[in-house]
Amino acid sequence: MTPSSRPSGLAALIRATPSLPWFLGALTLFTLLVTTLSEALGTGLVSTSFLKVLGMTLCFCLAALAMDLVWGYCGILSLGHMAFFGIGGYAIGMWLMYARTEAIVAESLANQLIPPTEAEIRDAIGAQIFGVVGASELPWIWGLAHALPLQLLMVVLVPGLLALVFGWLAFRSRVTGVYLSILTQAMTLALSLWLFQNDSGLRGNNGLSGLQNIPGFEALPQAQVALFFFWASALALGLGYLLFAWVVAGKMGGVIRAIRDDETRVRFLGYPVEGFKLFVFTLSAVVAGIAGALYYPQAGIINPGEIAPIASIYLAVWVAIGGRGRLYGAVLGAGFVSLVSTWFTGGGAPAIDLGIYRIDWVDWWLVLLGLSFVLVTLFAPKGLGGLVDLWTARQAPERHGSDLGPDEGALREPEAER
Amino acid sequence: MxxxxxxxxxxxxxxxxxxxxxxxxxxxxxxxxxxxxxxxxxxxxxxxxxxxxxxxxxxxxxxxxxxxxxxxxxxxxxxxxxxxxxxxxxxxxxxxxxxxxxxxxxxxxxxxxxxxxxxxxxxxxxxLSAPDPAERRAALDAISSDMARDQIAPLEASIPGEELAALKARKTRLLDMLTARFGSDTEARTAAIARMSSGVSVELRGVLNQILEVEEGRGATLPPDANLARLRVPGSDLGIEAAYAELVKADLAPAPQSAEDLRQALAAHIEGGSVGGLPLARLSDPEARRAAYDALAAEGRVAPFVGPAEMMAAVEAHVFYALYEEPDAAVTTAAAEALAAVETRVALSEAVDISLDALSLASIYFLAAIGLAVTFGVMGVINMAHGEFIMMGAYTGYVVQQVIPDYTVSILVALPLAFAVTFAAGVAMERLVIRWLYHRPLETLLATFGISIALQQLAKNIFGTQARPFTAPDWLAGSMVISDVISISYIRIAIFVLGLLFLGLLLFILNRTRLGLEVRAVTQNPRMAASMGINPGRINMLTFGLGSGIAGIAGVAIGLYAQVTSEMGANYIVQSFMTVVVGGVGNVWGTLAGATLIGFFQKGIEWFNPSNTLAAQTYMILFIILFIQVRPRGIVALKGRAAGQ
Incomplete structure (x- = not known):
C-alpha cells in the first residue's frame, strides 16, 4: 500500500474498526429511545430507577471496554480493574459529600449571631462527615475535596498514577501472565482492606453515601438528574469507544496485539514492550476511573466492598462472556450479563417448580452464572461476539497450523479457525 | 480431724x-x-x-x-x-x-x-495453715488479689509449717511481695525486691508498679524532701497546652479561651450590629474576632485573652514533676531497677509469644497453600476453586459431626472423608474442565473461578449463610500456658503438627514413590514421559486429586479454628496464591518458606501496631508486591531445566 492511497483520519479508523459506526449509531439510537421513554422528557415507560440501572450499566460497559483493552488486546489479565473504578467513585464522592455537607453546615451556621470563620466551617463539616467513625477532623486526603475541578482531576490522576507505579514495578520485573493477575488481585485486596479501616480517612466500611444528591441541583427532580447522568454515561461510553478504536487501530494497535501474542518476539524486534504495556494499562485505568466517577453518583453510595477482588473478577467474566479482543464484545458482555443479573437477582425471573424442589433464581443465579462461564470458556472462547462472526461470516486468517502465538495466554489455531 | x-x-x-x-x-x-x-x-x-x-x-x-x-x-x-x-x-x-x-x-x-x-x-x-492444700492455695490467691500490711505476720508464721514445696515457694514469694510493699525497714524491703524480681508474672509487675506509683504535681518550686520520680518538662514530655490546663485546674493560672468561648463572649456583647467597635460582618475572620475581644478586654468587660505567649510564660514559671507515693527513695530505686529488668524479660517473652503466634499463622497459611503447591506449584494449574475445596472439607467435618456426636471420633472420621470428597471433586473437575485448558493458564483461571462462584453459592443454598459450628474435641480446647506472657492454644499446635505431617507426606510421595516420580516426569516433559509408558492423563488426574484432597483436610483443620461459612475459602485463596508465589513455584520447600515469611511478617506488623489487623494485611500485601520485584521467582527458585520457560 502506498502512502497516497492510505485512507486518512476517520476513514482509516472505520476501516480498522468496522464496528465503530454501527456501535456509535446503536448507542445514539438507544439513548434517544430511552430519553423518549423516560419520566422526565418522555412517556414515562422507563421508570427513574430503571433509568439509573441503565445509566450504571453503561458505566459498567465503559469499564469493561477498558478491561478489554488491557486483556483482550494487550494480554494483561488484570484482576484489579475495579480498584480504579472504585477510586474514581471515591474521588467524585468526596466532592459530592463535602459540597453537600458544606451547604448543610452553612445553612445551620447562618443563623448564628457571629458569622462563622473558615476553620469553624471546616470543623463542622468534618464532624458531620466523620461522626459515624468517631472522628471529627477532616483527614489530609480531603484537602482538595472543596474544589470540584481539582477533585475531577483526582478522578483521572489517582487511578492513573496508581496504575503507572504498579505497572512500572510489575512490568519492569517481567511479571507476566498468571502471576500478574494474582498480583493485581492482591493490589485490589490491599486497597479494599485499607479502606475498610476506620482511620483510612474515607469513613471505613460506611463508605461515602448520599451521592445521588448533586450539590447545586437539589431543586432538580431525580428523574431529570438520572437522565443527565444517563446522557453523560452514554457520551463517555461513545467517546471511550472512539478513543480505544483509535488506540487499537494504527501501528500502535498492531504492536499491542503483537505483545499479547508473543511478547518476547516483539521485544527482540526492538519495541519497548514495557512502555507500551504501561501506556495501555494506565490509559485503561484512567478510563475505568472515569467510568467509576459516573457510576457512583447514580448508585448513590460507595463502600470498600465495591473494590473487593470479586468485583474485578466479574469484570473479567463480562468481557469473557462478551468476547474479548473486540471492543463491542466487551460492551455486549457487560450490558448483557449485568442486566440479566439484575433481572435474576431482582426477582424478575420466574421460579421453576420441580415438584420436589423449587428453584428460586435469587439463590441459584450465581450457580447458573458460574457454570455458564465455565461453558463459555470451554466451548465458546469468543463469547457473544462469536455470534457476530457467524453473521458476518468472518474468516479466520490461514496460519498453516502454527500457533497464533507461542505465549501461553495466546489465541490458538482451533479458536482462530472456529 | x-x-x-x-x-x-x-x-x-x-x-x-x-x-x-x-x-x-x-x-x-x-x-x-x-x-x-x-x-x-x-x-x-x-x-x-x-x-x-x-x-x-x-x-x-x-x-x-x-x-x-x-x-x-x-x-x-x-x-x-x-x-x-x-x-x-x-x-x-x-x-x-x-x-x-x-x-x-x-x-x-x-x-x-x-x-x-x-x-x-x-x-x-x-x-494459710489449713490441712487441705487447696484451701491454703485459695488463701494465697486471696492475699495475692488484695494485699494488705497485716497479712505479713500470719503469712510469715505459716511458712515454717508448710509441707508442700510448691506452696512454700509461693508463700515465700508472696511474703517477699508483701514485705517489699509494706515492710518497715529499707534494708528488708530492698532485699525482698531483689529476691522476688525474677520471672515475668503479672502479679510481680503489679507489685512493682504499685510501689512505683507516682502522683503528678505542679507548683512554683519543687516540694522539699519529696521522692522525685521525674521532672515533666513542658514541650518535650508534656504538651504546653496540657501543662497549662493543669495549672488552670490547680488554680495557678486563669482559664484560657477556646475559639468557641471567644465566639460566645463576642455574641454576648453585641451592641447595635458591632462588637468592640468592629461590625459583625467582619467577624468571620479570626484576627478580627481577636481584635474585637481585645477591645472588650481593654474595657474590662471580659477577662483578658490568654494566648500562646501568656500560656508559655505561665508554664515556664512553674515546675512540673511526678513524685513517688512511696517516700523511701532506696526502695523506689530498687523497684525501678527491678521493674526494668522484669520488663526486659517480658519483652523477650513477648517476642517468643509473637514468634509462636507467627509460627501458628504460618502453619495455617502453609496448610491452606500446600494443596496449591501441588496443583499450582507442581502442575502449573491455576485453581481458583481451591478455596472452595477447603470449604468443602470444612463442611464435610460439620456434616460428619451432625451424624457422629462424639467429637473425637467425628474428627477421625472427617479427616479421611474430607480427603475422599475433595479428591473426588478434584478428579471430576480435572476430567471435565481443566484437562481441556492445560496450555491456557488464563482461561483455566477464569473457568475455575466460574466453578468457585457456583460452588460457593451452592454451599450457601445448602447450608445457609450463617456460620456452622464445627467443634473441636475437649482435648484440643484450651491452651498451653508456659508463663503469664507465653501461651498457645492446642488447636494451633495441632494445626502446626498437621502442617509438618503433610510436608513430610508430600515430600515422601513426590520424592520416594513411583507416583511422585511419574508426577515429576509428566510436569517436566509430558511427551517424553508418555513415550516412557507413563499415562500423562492419569497422572495429571491423580496429582490434581491429591492437591484437592489435601485442601479438604486443610479445610477440616481450618474449620476447627475459624468459622465454617460458604465464604471461608475465598478468604484464603489470595493469601494461598501469595504463599506459593512468594515461596517459589514448583517446590514444596518454597511453599513452606513462603508461609513462614508471610506468617512472621504479618505478626511482626501486628506487633508494631497491635490494634489493626486490617492494616497489617494491607502492608503485608504491599510487601509481597515489592518482594516479587526483588525475587520474581520466589524464595526457593528452581534452576536449570526444571525452571521451565
Missing part, C-alpha cells in the same frame, strides 16, 4: 497469744461480745474478730468459718451460741450436746456481706 486442725491453728498462734491470756476460753470471749456477734455490723465487727483471734482459743477458726457460713444459732432462752449437727444443738464453746434442736427458740445469725468479708479476712490466717 477437726480437732487436729484447730490444734494446729492454736499452735501456730500460741506464741503471741500466750503472753495475753493464760487460759484461752472461747466461751468467755463469746459471751463478752455476744451482742455484737449476734447482730454484727461491718463497722464495729473488727474489734470483736480481733478479740476472738487474739484469744487463741481452740475452735476460733471453726467458729469464724461457720459464722461466715451462717451456721451459728443463738438460743433465745439464755443467749448461748450453738451449732446444729444432725438435728441436735452443740455448744460453740465447749462442744457439749445440748439436746435436740427445737422448732423455734433459735435465732440464726446472719452476718451481711460486708461482715462476711471481714470474717473472711480474719480467716485467711487460719486457712
Amino acid at each position: 477437726l480437732r487436729a486442725f484447730v490444734l494446729a491453728l492454736a499452735l501456730a498462734f500460741a506464741l503471741p497469744v500466750a503472753a495475753q491470756a493464760q487460759t484461752p476460753d472461747l466461751g468467755a470471749v463469746l459471751s463478752e461480745n455476744a451482742e455484737e456477734i449476734a447482730k454484727p455490723s461491718r463497722r464495729s465487727v473488727g474489734p470483736v474478730i480481733e478479740a476472738l483471734v487474739a484469744s487463741g482459743a481452740p475452735g476460733v477458726a471453726e467458729f469464724l468459718a461457720r459464722w461466715q457460713e451462717r451456721e451459728v444459732y443463738q438460743r433465745e432462752s439464755d443467749g448461748r451460741f450453738v451449732y446444729i449437727e444432725d438435728g441436735r444443738m452443740v455448744g460453740v464453746a465447749d462442744g457439749a450436746d445440748l439436746g435436740a434442736a427445737p422448732e423455734d427458740g433459735l435465732d440464726q445469725i446472719r452476718p451481711n456481706g460486708g461482715v462476711r468479708r471481714e470474717i473472711a479476712g480474719a480467716l485467711v490466717q487460719f486457712q
Whole structure:
C-alpha cells in the first residue's frame, strides 16, 4: 500500500474498526429511545430507577471496554480493574459529600449571631462527615475535596498514577501472565482492606453515601438528574469507544496485539514492550476511573466492598462472556450479563417448580452464572461476539497450523479457525 | 480431724497469744461480745474478730468459718451460741450436746456481706495453715488479689509449717511481695525486691508498679524532701497546652479561651450590629474576632485573652514533676531497677509469644497453600476453586459431626472423608474442565473461578449463610500456658503438627514413590514421559486429586479454628496464591518458606501496631508486591531445566 492511497483520519479508523459506526449509531439510537421513554422528557415507560440501572450499566460497559483493552488486546489479565473504578467513585464522592455537607453546615451556621470563620466551617463539616467513625477532623486526603475541578482531576490522576507505579514495578520485573493477575488481585485486596479501616480517612466500611444528591441541583427532580447522568454515561461510553478504536487501530494497535501474542518476539524486534504495556494499562485505568466517577453518583453510595477482588473478577467474566479482543464484545458482555443479573437477582425471573424442589433464581443465579462461564470458556472462547462472526461470516486468517502465538495466554489455531 | 486442725491453728498462734491470756476460753470471749456477734455490723465487727483471734482459743477458726457460713444459732432462752449437727444443738464453746434442736427458740445469725468479708479476712490466717492444700492455695490467691500490711505476720508464721514445696515457694514469694510493699525497714524491703524480681508474672509487675506509683504535681518550686520520680518538662514530655490546663485546674493560672468561648463572649456583647467597635460582618475572620475581644478586654468587660505567649510564660514559671507515693527513695530505686529488668524479660517473652503466634499463622497459611503447591506449584494449574475445596472439607467435618456426636471420633472420621470428597471433586473437575485448558493458564483461571462462584453459592443454598459450628474435641480446647506472657492454644499446635505431617507426606510421595516420580516426569516433559509408558492423563488426574484432597483436610483443620461459612475459602485463596508465589513455584520447600515469611511478617506488623489487623494485611500485601520485584521467582527458585520457560 502506498502512502497516497492510505485512507486518512476517520476513514482509516472505520476501516480498522468496522464496528465503530454501527456501535456509535446503536448507542445514539438507544439513548434517544430511552430519553423518549423516560419520566422526565418522555412517556414515562422507563421508570427513574430503571433509568439509573441503565445509566450504571453503561458505566459498567465503559469499564469493561477498558478491561478489554488491557486483556483482550494487550494480554494483561488484570484482576484489579475495579480498584480504579472504585477510586474514581471515591474521588467524585468526596466532592459530592463535602459540597453537600458544606451547604448543610452553612445553612445551620447562618443563623448564628457571629458569622462563622473558615476553620469553624471546616470543623463542622468534618464532624458531620466523620461522626459515624468517631472522628471529627477532616483527614489530609480531603484537602482538595472543596474544589470540584481539582477533585475531577483526582478522578483521572489517582487511578492513573496508581496504575503507572504498579505497572512500572510489575512490568519492569517481567511479571507476566498468571502471576500478574494474582498480583493485581492482591493490589485490589490491599486497597479494599485499607479502606475498610476506620482511620483510612474515607469513613471505613460506611463508605461515602448520599451521592445521588448533586450539590447545586437539589431543586432538580431525580428523574431529570438520572437522565443527565444517563446522557453523560452514554457520551463517555461513545467517546471511550472512539478513543480505544483509535488506540487499537494504527501501528500502535498492531504492536499491542503483537505483545499479547508473543511478547518476547516483539521485544527482540526492538519495541519497548514495557512502555507500551504501561501506556495501555494506565490509559485503561484512567478510563475505568472515569467510568467509576459516573457510576457512583447514580448508585448513590460507595463502600470498600465495591473494590473487593470479586468485583474485578466479574469484570473479567463480562468481557469473557462478551468476547474479548473486540471492543463491542466487551460492551455486549457487560450490558448483557449485568442486566440479566439484575433481572435474576431482582426477582424478575420466574421460579421453576420441580415438584420436589423449587428453584428460586435469587439463590441459584450465581450457580447458573458460574457454570455458564465455565461453558463459555470451554466451548465458546469468543463469547457473544462469536455470534457476530457467524453473521458476518468472518474468516479466520490461514496460519498453516502454527500457533497464533507461542505465549501461553495466546489465541490458538482451533479458536482462530472456529 | 477437726480437732487436729484447730490444734494446729492454736499452735501456730500460741506464741503471741500466750503472753495475753493464760487460759484461752472461747466461751468467755463469746459471751463478752455476744451482742455484737449476734447482730454484727461491718463497722464495729473488727474489734470483736480481733478479740476472738487474739484469744487463741481452740475452735476460733471453726467458729469464724461457720459464722461466715451462717451456721451459728443463738438460743433465745439464755443467749448461748450453738451449732446444729444432725438435728441436735452443740455448744460453740465447749462442744457439749445440748439436746435436740427445737422448732423455734433459735435465732440464726446472719452476718451481711460486708461482715462476711471481714470474717473472711480474719480467716485467711487460719486457712494459710489449713490441712487441705487447696484451701491454703485459695488463701494465697486471696492475699495475692488484695494485699494488705497485716497479712505479713500470719503469712510469715505459716511458712515454717508448710509441707508442700510448691506452696512454700509461693508463700515465700508472696511474703517477699508483701514485705517489699509494706515492710518497715529499707534494708528488708530492698532485699525482698531483689529476691522476688525474677520471672515475668503479672502479679510481680503489679507489685512493682504499685510501689512505683507516682502522683503528678505542679507548683512554683519543687516540694522539699519529696521522692522525685521525674521532672515533666513542658514541650518535650508534656504538651504546653496540657501543662497549662493543669495549672488552670490547680488554680495557678486563669482559664484560657477556646475559639468557641471567644465566639460566645463576642455574641454576648453585641451592641447595635458591632462588637468592640468592629461590625459583625467582619467577624468571620479570626484576627478580627481577636481584635474585637481585645477591645472588650481593654474595657474590662471580659477577662483578658490568654494566648500562646501568656500560656508559655505561665508554664515556664512553674515546675512540673511526678513524685513517688512511696517516700523511701532506696526502695523506689530498687523497684525501678527491678521493674526494668522484669520488663526486659517480658519483652523477650513477648517476642517468643509473637514468634509462636507467627509460627501458628504460618502453619495455617502453609496448610491452606500446600494443596496449591501441588496443583499450582507442581502442575502449573491455576485453581481458583481451591478455596472452595477447603470449604468443602470444612463442611464435610460439620456434616460428619451432625451424624457422629462424639467429637473425637467425628474428627477421625472427617479427616479421611474430607480427603475422599475433595479428591473426588478434584478428579471430576480435572476430567471435565481443566484437562481441556492445560496450555491456557488464563482461561483455566477464569473457568475455575466460574466453578468457585457456583460452588460457593451452592454451599450457601445448602447450608445457609450463617456460620456452622464445627467443634473441636475437649482435648484440643484450651491452651498451653508456659508463663503469664507465653501461651498457645492446642488447636494451633495441632494445626502446626498437621502442617509438618503433610510436608513430610508430600515430600515422601513426590520424592520416594513411583507416583511422585511419574508426577515429576509428566510436569517436566509430558511427551517424553508418555513415550516412557507413563499415562500423562492419569497422572495429571491423580496429582490434581491429591492437591484437592489435601485442601479438604486443610479445610477440616481450618474449620476447627475459624468459622465454617460458604465464604471461608475465598478468604484464603489470595493469601494461598501469595504463599506459593512468594515461596517459589514448583517446590514444596518454597511453599513452606513462603508461609513462614508471610506468617512472621504479618505478626511482626501486628506487633508494631497491635490494634489493626486490617492494616497489617494491607502492608503485608504491599510487601509481597515489592518482594516479587526483588525475587520474581520466589524464595526457593528452581534452576536449570526444571525452571521451565
